[in-house]
Amino acid sequence: MDTTKLIESIFKINKNSLQSVIESVFDFQYKNNAVYQQWCKLRFINNVTSIQHSIFNIPFLPISFFKTHNIKTTDFIEEQVFESSGTTQTINSKHLIKNIEVYKQSFIKAFELTYGDIKDWCIIGLLPSYLERNNSSLVFMVDELIKQSRHPNSGFYLKEFESLATTLQHLESLKQKTLLIGVTFALIDFAKTFPMKLQHTIVMETGGMKGRKREMTKEEVHDLLKQQLSINEVHSEYGMTELLSQAYATNNNNHICPPWMKVLVRDEEDPFLIKHIGKGVINVIDLANIYSCSFIATDDVGEIFEDGSFKIYGRLDNSDLRGCSLMYL
Numbered sequence: 001m002d003t004t005k006l007i008e009s010i011f012k013i014n015k016n017s018l019q020s021v022i023e024s025v026f027d028f029q030y031k032n033n034a035v036y037q038q039w040c041k042l043r044f045i046n047n048v049t050s051i052q053h054s055i056f057n058i059p060f061l062p063i064s065f066f067k068t069h070n071i072k073t074t075d076f077i078e079e080q081v082f083e084s085s086g087t088t089q090t091i092n093s094k095h096l097i098k099n100i101e102v103y104k105q106s107f108i109k110a111f112e113l114t115y116g117d118i119k120d121w122c123i124i125g126l127l128p129s130y131l132e133r134n135n136s137s138l139v140f141m142v143d144e145l146i147k148q149s150r151h152p153n154s155g156f157y158l159k160e161f162e163s164l165a166t167t168l169q170h171l172e173s174l175k176q177k178t179l180l181i182g183v184t185f186a187l188i189d190f191a192k193t194f195p196m197k198l199q200h201t202i203v204m205e206t207g208g209m210k211g212r213k214r215e216m217t218k219e220e221v222h223d224l225l226k227q228q229l230s231i232n233e234v235h236s237e238y239g240m241t242e243l244l245s246q247a248y249a250t251n252n253n254n255h256i257c258p259p260w261m262k263v264l265v266r267d268e269e270d271p272f273l274i275k276h277i278g279k280g281v282i283n284v285i286d287l288a289n290i291y292s293c294s295f296i297a298t299d300d301v302g303e304i305f306e307d308g309s310f311k312i313y314g315r316l317d318n319s320d321l322r323g324c325s326l327m328y329l
Contacts, residue, residue, distance in 0.1 A: 003028070003074075003290065007102060010287045011109060013259045021260075022055060023048050025287050025294050033073040036061055036293050043272075055264070056274045060283045060297035066093035066242045071292045074098070082137040084241040085129065085208075093241050095137065098291035103244045106288040107141045108148065110258040114248045115179070115202075122151040122171055126182030126190060128158050129208060137241050138206060142181055151176075165194040168201060175200050181237070183208035184221055191228035204235040204248075222252070238312060242296055244288040247310070254309035260287040263310050266297065279303045281316065 006028060009021050027048040030037050036059075040046070043059040051057040065071060066084075068091075080097040097103060111118060125131075125142040146154040153171060157164045171178045178201040182190070187205055203225055216224075222234040238255045239246035247255040247263075257263060265280030267273040274283060282300040289296075302312040 007105075007290060010260045010290065011105060013287070018259075018262075019053070019055070021287060022058075022285065022294075023052060025290060026051055026058060028290070029073045029293060029295075033071070033293060035065060035069045035071055036073070036295075039065075055262075055285070058285075058295050060266070060274075060295045061293045062297050063093070063240075063242055063299060066095060067091045070094075070096060072096055072098075073291045073293070076291065080140075081135055082140070082241050083133075083135040085133070085136070095241050095244075095292060097244075102288060102290060103137070103140070104144055106244050106258075106260070107144070107246060110246050110248070110261075111145060113258055114250065114256075118145060118148045119150060120177055121149050122176050122178040123149045123154045124164070124167070124178060124180045125156040126164065126180060126186045127156065127206075128186050129183055131156060131158055137244075138239065141239075141246075145179075161190050161193050164190065165196065168198065169196065172198060172200055178202070179204060181206065187225060188221065191225050195228040195230075197230035201229075201231075202235055203229060203231055204237055206237050206239075240298070242289075242292075242298075243284060243286045244292075245286045254305060254311045256309050261285065262308075263302075263304055265302065265304050268301075268316075271297065275304075277304045277306055282310070282312070 006024055009017065013021050030040055030048065039061055040059045045051065045057065045059050076098040078096040078098060079100045082095040082097065084093040108118065115121065123142065123145045125146065127139060127142065130136040130139045153167055180201055181204040184205045184207055187203065205221065225234050226232065233252045236249040236255065237246050245258055245261040247257045247261060249255045262285040264274050264276060264283040265278055266283050268281050282298045282302045284296045284298055285294055286296065287294050299316045300312050301314050301316060302310050304310045
């Protein structure tokens, strides 16, 4: 199979080609990913004809396999290894990346579909907990967006809140479109320490309380940020180490996937009962995961609506404490 053409088809996907591209990716991964093939056989799925015309027949690999197995489609020496955050008591997931350019293509296209040309933006990352460790896919993404923006004030901030406040006020005076993307606890600390009025800045939280503060609902977090920063809305990003695509929630609304990413819900009691809409546990089709696994059964509890948008409510009770696991509705 010509993987170059397959990757091209993924990022040119539309509603008419979605099913055929999903089938092509499934066929490629079934034939070239030993772990996924074994999982499919346990579900009595033996070839692509078993899933034709129905994505509900696709076996979704439990996300926990990224902790215990090397999830690789084709045999390769990885260019990059992304590792999840966690506690000292947890085993972290590892995502082995064959071609980092696929990830770059995915997040740049997804960003520009949502927010327009990256060169129009100043990108500021407030990601202290992620910057303090290696191999974060989120830091890699924000770092590349910073570089692509080419704005002199784009950059990362660790704990330099005063300097960050000065930079934001300067950008506001220039009416510069700015994205402040941050881990939740750091955004809260900054907003409480330096309340200000932001008119040209989008604030985007990525989740991440991790026991640092009392448990807060997403609504409480957003209300605090809106009050302290005098903004009407807070944006959110849904992504994870095991995925190479992100969904964005804008205007206080639900998350929307890029065309090559799709979410479904499975019943918590019957994981093989999968639906397009309704409440349940989230399954993700991420076709950008071409060299790992594109069909992931996550531990996130959520709801999918008729327009295909979705909302995350939290994690299953027995899943590891990670990322946004304490920030549920």
